[in-house]
Amino acid sequence: MKVSDLFKSLVETISTRPLSRRELEKILDEYGLRLVSCDVALPLVDELKNKITEALEGQRTPVFDKNAVKRIVEKELERLLLEALGGSGFDLVEEAKKSQKPFKLLFIGVNGVGKTTTIAKVAYLLKKAGLSVLLACSDTFRAGAMEQLSQHAKSLGLPMVSKEYGSDPASVGFEAVAYASSRGFEAVLIDTAGRMHTDINLMDELRKIKRVVEPSYTILVVDALTGNDAWNQASDFKSQVGYDAIILAKFDADDKGGAALSVSYVSKKPVIYVGTGQKYSDLERFNPENYVKSLLSTI
Ligand SMILES: Nc1nc2c(ncn2[C@@H]2O[C@H](COP(=O)(O)OP(=O)(O)OP(=O)(O)O)[C@@H](O)[C@H]2O)c(=O)[nH]1
Ligand SMILES: [Mg+2]
Incomplete structure (x- = not known):
């Protein structure tokens, strides 16, 4: 399994239907383990889990919107991964x-x-x-x-x-x-x-x-x-x-x-x-x- 496939599958799973906090945590735990097996550092996995949970909590809307959830998670992942990589370094x-x-x-x-x-x-x-x-x-x-x-x-x-x-x-x-x-x-x-x-x-x-x-x-x-x-x-x-x-x-x-x-x-x-x-x-x-x-x- 590749990291990119895991992110795709994670975003799909999270955005399919409304989830309780417990359900979301369970899904994130499961994907967390799979990310670790793709060489993603444990502290980074923990941060990903926390930040995705926070981002979704802050965006509760009365009606479940699959695309909105997808966008939120994707944006949060992008922000976190860029931050993890810390800029393009020097030439x-x-x-x-x-x-x-x-x-x-x-x-x-x-x-x-x-x-x-x-x-x-x-x-x-x-x-x-x-x-x-x-x-x-x-x-x-x-x-x-x-x-x-x-x-x-x-x-x-x-x-x-x-x-x-x-x-x-x-x-x-x-x-x-x-x-x-x-x-x-x-x-x-x-x-x-x-x-x-x-x-x-x-x-x-x-x-x-x-x-x-x-x-x-x-x-x-x-x-x-x-x-x-x-x-x-x-x-x-x-x-x-x-x-x-x-x-x-x-x-x-x-x-x-x-x-x-x-x-x-x-x-x-x-x-x-x-x-x-x-x-x-x-x-x-x-x-x-x-x-x-x-x-x-x-x-
Ligand atoms: N496919 C691939 N092979 C690489 C790459 N870089 C190094 N290798 C191969 O990895 C093996 C080990 O490379 P070395 O450069 O000898 O490694 P080293 O760190 O100097 O090894 P030591 O001096 O023994 O510690 C060699 O067979 C290289 O051809 C790479 O970017 N891609
Ligand atoms: Mg050498």
Whole structure:
């Protein structure tokens, strides 16, 4: 089931006949559970339930009007979902152009979510915009991590800074920034090893990398297929490390649709791009208005 189908079915169910408050609550509880199974964060589901109840209570008319009820719920959903997504964020390319140089981007996230692939895509985008880009592999932990990024660097025609496996990831970041500054690179993109948001030591290591690098922006990469853990990741990385924006990878493979709403709602940080495939060009600006429209288009 997709979030958009659930919203359609919810609005249909609510607007079919007049409902007592109890009946409405029962329906909202049932749809709430189904929304959670579509990766919509529990606190957002609770807010949706409350706000829809309030909106309908305030609009009691003597005669039941199916279309009026439908309009009220649809409007309330639209307002809430836009609020959950918190605006369209910033344009990374524009930020890179106007930023003090080097523009430093630090990518963080759980193992396998798509960080390295996303870095290659962002590098492609910045290079296309005319910026000189340097890649840095601060993942000195996972076997094959340097070879993977270096393969992207080769394909994109970009240089890469790395050190031997096992070396301090913060020192790679520091040296990459120093190298970018001395050689006049306009942007430096730093990859980090994947880590669980619950691992205190690895979170501490990430804080150190961030302190040393002083990134212009820290980007959390989240896998849209993660399910309900996505919003725990968004929340824990925010409280423990801090970041400025989210890129949602594997958006193309997500048939539920709740992840984007949840991560922004929980973190109050914008989703700025979504990954839509494995090619370098498969990175799209995320537009909250269009996304909400698509979620509500079938109502
Ligand atoms: N379909 C699809 N696949 C993606 C996308 N982004 C990444 N992938 C795939 O996801 C897998 C993992 O991607 P990586 O970029 O290696 O992930 P990572 O977060 O760097 O992984 P670690 O460094 O091991 O933590 C690869 O097979 C990628 O091709 C996307 O937007 N869409
Ligand atoms: Mg990686």
